Amino acid sequence: MTHRIAILGASGYTGAELVRLIAGHPSMSIVALSGERKAGMAMAEVFPHLRHIDLPRLCRIEEIDFAQVDLCFCALPHKTSQAVIRELPKTLKIVDLSADFRLREAEAYKTWYGNDHVAMELQAEAVYGLTEFYRDEIRAARLVAGTGCNAATGQFALRPLIAAGVIGLDDIILDMKCAVSGAGRSLKENLLHAELSEGFNAYALGGTHRHLGEFDQEFSALAGRPVRVQFTPHLVPANRGILCTAYVSGDAAESHATLARAYADEPFVEVLPLGSAPSSHDVRGSNFVHIGVVGDRIAGRAIVVAVLDNLTKGSSGQALQNANLMLGEDETTGLMMAPLFP
């Protein structure tokens, strides 16, 4: 049986990544691709690397017959996404890649995103899309909210440690190094090759990055009490990859054992031997997460490093993994391709 797939917002990087992945999926078929500003164009014009694939032309959302769609990926900007999804058939399975259904509380959404949420009635049924930790809910869900890419990386590093109570909760620091595709295809001066390459910088310092909303929600729920972390992202001159260096108090060996146990049966999460740390080079283009734990010379301090590809495991790969579950497919279908190196 072939599942009929629509992708809304197919002219951005996460949309193109979905097409790349689904093109290799044995039981999915893309039946509609929307892209408002590029409606009418062939995907080969917008993304020439996809020119060998037989795809529908980009269209406007209202041109899509959703009765002929089994599952819809929504790769639209936040705020737009909630407005669009509100109008879609209430029986349509949806994987949303935007930020619109990640935060359970309307207030938290407004705090981090600045606008009122117009579709809170859908929030109740939305499931947070971090597959490894919400698998059963996702399998049963109609609407899944993909996580932030930084939020995913930090949670892979720390969720099992917080759940097991093996690290301190009041001095967690997440220093992240982020490749540029996470910023999307937006035309901004600081994203130009001439401005971005050959250097690096911190941004959204001091607790202002929106993915903190997810950390607050998820870590607090896990701990059973409010948890507030420090999180500083840095833009580095590469296209794919997030590396999270997490500084925590706790025993390194115990943390390592906890992570190794938690992820022992996970097909996409690799825990390295204690004392070694992963590189973003080694997950590029794939759905894998690599995690390492190293103790510090200062007793009682540990460093947890997690890497993933922000466009794959941090976004479109995660979305496909969730779609597989929602459609009754094996979770890993279409996602086992090895990373690209060099």
Add this chain to the structure above:
Amino acid sequence: MTHRIAILGASGYTGAELVRLIAGHPSMSIVALSGERKAGMAMAEVFPHLRHIDLPRLCRIEEIDFAQVDLCFCALPHKTSQAVIRELPKTLKIVDLSADFRLREAEAYKTWYGNDHVAMELQAEAVYGLTEFYRDEIRAARLVAGTGCNAATGQFALRPLIAAGVIGLDDIILDMKCAVSGAGRSLKENLLHAELSEGFNAYALGGTHRHLGEFDQEFSALAGRPVRVQFTPHLVPANRGILCTAYVSGDAAESHATLARAYADEPFVEVLPLGSAPSSHDVRGSNFVHIGVVGDRIAGRAIVVAVLDNLTKGSSGQALQNANLMLGEDETTGLMMAPLFP
């Protein structure tokens, strides 16, 4: 039925690329990996991006029981390759990725590679591995010689034009731009990030690059008379990709039509509309070739641009394509993954 595969020289980039590709192949299983200097190590230590794949440890060649191998990829340096292959069972199917069996004449080999060939008796049965032009011979071959990556790129641009007689033969210029992985994992100062990034340069100027041996052999055979081209490679700061800008005399529209016709049924070769040119970005990590033709303001001059990924279509992908044919599989099996962009 699962074909049992050995890879000799698995600790280099083409070896790792073979593993990446074969990991996604439904009817191949890797049973042996050799790497002389790294014998005894796990592939995950040598290439951490492959750590999720269950693979045999690297071993020395003499440890391999070739009776249990159906096909052997040989990703060793030239000169080593011929010495090793000479000692392998005479019934073993072999795809050689080195330069050792590309040139039919012993003299040509010595001219370009500087040493005497020690296994010329095998040359007689070796088939030149440019799949799209030697498909039938490859299907029947025991020993296939993979092409040079630059040689492949230039031939995709020009073979149909030379065969059809639509371009001049005496003023062909191939200006190539080459990513660095083509140089392999060798420790040379000019391949260091600090030396290579942020700039570019020509090398092997003036008709000294070894892949000219292949151009001479193949273009002359096609034309039925000696053809000598100018070929200048340039090293550019990227990891994958070769772009060949071919300057020829001839009619652009006729050249375009000729190429479009020649490649109409090829699964991996895309000819762009007349007047547009391809980018190396759009074939990265894939087995596709993109070709464009543009006329010049100077009447009777045309520019043909071809791009491919040197590690995939220019080397390991081509090798797998050939192995599929030799093993009776569909030629495209395991090779249809879309390029990685961005």
Add this chain to the structure above:
Amino acid sequence: MTHRIAILGASGYTGAELVRLIAGHPSMSIVALSGERKAGMAMAEVFPHLRHIDLPRLCRIEEIDFAQVDLCFCALPHKTSQAVIRELPKTLKIVDLSADFRLREAEAYKTWYGNDHVAMELQAEAVYGLTEFYRDEIRAARLVAGTGCNAATGQFALRPLIAAGVIGLDDIILDMKCAVSGAGRSLKENLLHAELSEGFNAYALGGTHRHLGEFDQEFSALAGRPVRVQFTPHLVPANRGILCTAYVSGDAAESHATLARAYADEPFVEVLPLGSAPSSHDVRGSNFVHIGVVGDRIAGRAIVVAVLDNLTKGSSGQALQNANLMLGEDETTGLMMAPLFP
């Protein structure tokens, strides 16, 4: 004596490069900086790398008192430049970095730039700014037109050869590899880091690049008859540098000797030993040009390779060199800094 300098269009890359260079000039002082869209801002906000320099704020052009200015650099877009310069005092020394005064014929200007020229009356006094070949005229000029960066690179490679009649005129091919800063600070999708890095492509193929207007004009004047070259630029993932690979018919040794003689006393032009070729890495951030000549295996064919930094020698460095001459300073003042490597 300190010369009072104004820079119009200081919020672009060539403007910033002028500030960088002039900051180290012992007898120039920047008294005005214009930037229409960023008027009112401090340069440190627009270009934080210049924050240690005491500079006037960006203003609008009409706010500048040109009576207090000795020389004005005009780093505005073409078409804007001619309209602005037409209104400036007729006694003001001007170095224009745009394309507006490079082409002597109104018709040629319209052919390449698409619009009518509105200040052809100034064209008569404009001197083409390729310092090494127009030195005396520049010294006496009031208005100097900076050259195109590709046009400069190709002319450094070939002018002495055409002048001496040692190469053929009817089969010249210029294949250029260009870093991205030549495209300026413009917000275009293909200039984003995610789109540009890790790959390369040809553009403006087939004789459509505007710098051909300069080649046509200059090479024809030198040869005393029409000369039309083929010129294909390629965008490569680096920020600074142009490398021109020129394919010509002629004797390599004679070409080398001709170039060595022509540039023997030039402070900024280095001719490498016959048989070696330069790298863009070695001129980065400097006003130097490196040129190499290599013979081909095909008798009678030579390859001339020239490199320069498009923002320095190809634009702002050239402009300062010309300004030095116009102001009676030593031509090299403020320009002898060594390239930055790595």
Add this chain to the structure above:
Amino acid sequence: MTHRIAILGASGYTGAELVRLIAGHPSMSIVALSGERKAGMAMAEVFPHLRHIDLPRLCRIEEIDFAQVDLCFCALPHKTSQAVIRELPKTLKIVDLSADFRLREAEAYKTWYGNDHVAMELQAEAVYGLTEFYRDEIRAARLVAGTGCNAATGQFALRPLIAAGVIGLDDIILDMKCAVSGAGRSLKENLLHAELSEGFNAYALGGTHRHLGEFDQEFSALAGRPVRVQFTPHLVPANRGILCTAYVSGDAAESHATLARAYADEPFVEVLPLGSAPSSHDVRGSNFVHIGVVGDRIAGRAIVVAVLDNLTKGSSGQALQNANLMLGEDETTGLMMAPLFP
């Protein structure tokens, strides 16, 4: 008066950077350049970007007549450096760029570098070369020990804060992002372009990086009691630049005011407005340090970010700044060039 300068170890990156800087110095003249493995070669062969400069050939150290040298820069590997310096004339002024004279205690040296120090008798007179904090001692010194590049970056961020007692001493975390030229011109697999570009990773985790010896020594001396920080360096795909993200407890505004005051008269240190953070892009190729302070959403937590160019301010620029002081020159001579951007 012209000071006669020798550079030992001129074939590495810090040696070449010294030549680049000294070439623009009005009162220094390079009289000798050593490079053991490349003795006899012209610098233009080893570093073609310096080919326009008239320089002595590389020689072996024993060929240098140190009676004709006023000051010697020693850019040799640690361990070699101490052995060489021990044999130099006891009256020769020396700026050592290695690690050999940075640590005052023999024991600390052995702990971090693994070997016994063979010239501890010289350690007594060695001055730690962080100019802004040891200016008077450096002016009077014969032997100055250049700092580690990471050690310099972290100290610029934190010294004034520790000295003023405005931050906590027991929970300092330094997360650094380091460009690759800091690793030198060494032939290692992980420094190859193909391995390093397009990704990033932590290294020397857990308190094992040698520059911790300097942090321990300097911060403890400042605080008057032992201080141990956490320090994790990360390799990022760029050639120049170190960015230190320092996580501290303390008041951001107070920290900012303290830094602004401390560096108010420093020619090379720029403190940004409170709440903004610097980028490594903005100091590239220069001797400047940019520092920013941002408060966190968590009360009592501050983030201090410092950037510098590891080859200039972190190494050769610092060395020249110190040499200026030792020779009675103005400290900034030859060092005021603006950063290169883009």
